[in-house]
Amino acid sequence: MRIRTYSIPLLKCLEPGNYVGTELSDKRAALAREWVEREGLEDKKPLFVVSTDNTMPYLEDASIDVVWTLSVFTHMPEKELRQVLATFQRVVRLRGVVYFHYNSPLPGTPAAKPTVKDFYWKNDVIAKIIHAHGFSIERMEDWEDNLDPKI
Numbered sequence: 001m002r003i004r005t006y007s008i009p010l011l012k013c014l015e016p017g018n019y020v021g022t023e024l025s026d027k028r029a030a031l032a033r034e035w036v037e038r039e040g041l042e043d044k045k046p047l048f049v050v051s052t053d054n055t056m057p058y059l060e061d062a063s064i065d066v067v068w069t070l071s072v073f074t075h076m077p078e079k080e081l082r083q084v085l086a087t088f089q090r091v092v093r094l095r096g097v098v099y100f101h102y103n104s105p106l107p108g109t110p111a112a113k114p115t116v117k118d119f120y121w122k123n124d125v126i127a128k129i130i131h132a133h134g135f136s137i138e139r140m141e142d143w144e145d146n147l148d149p150k151i
């Protein structure tokens with residue numbers, strides 16, 4: 001759950017104390033706090049946590065309604081992905097939702113070889129991993145699905 005500038009629009013919609021952002025980098029967390037101050041949103045009381053612990057011990061069981069990750073799964077090997085999903089099982093409320101983005105190879109092409117930072121998940125593979133952790137998965141169509149494959 002990277003702390004990015006999308007924290008600001010989310011904070012504007014939430015009641016105070018209802019935002020937790022997790023980041024690997026002290027520098028990014030500091031940047032998020034600066035953005036909150038610049039936007040005058042201190043009264044929203046966001047919590048920004050710097051941690052590399054995928055078990056997220058700072059979150060209580062069944063305490064989260066919505067998880068939103070952007071390109072987090074794209075940068076995780078399978079072992080870490082499974083650890084994060086197990087954590088989501090623990091912290092997301094019964095009717096909670098997890099939104100996530102990941103990179104996948106174009107249809108009809110072999111999966112790209114993972115690099116140190118990027119993993120390309122075939123849709124059927126990530127679906128199997130998601131289901132193994134008790135979640136259902138629904139693909140959301142967006143503008144990228146309409147791009148010319150040559151791009």
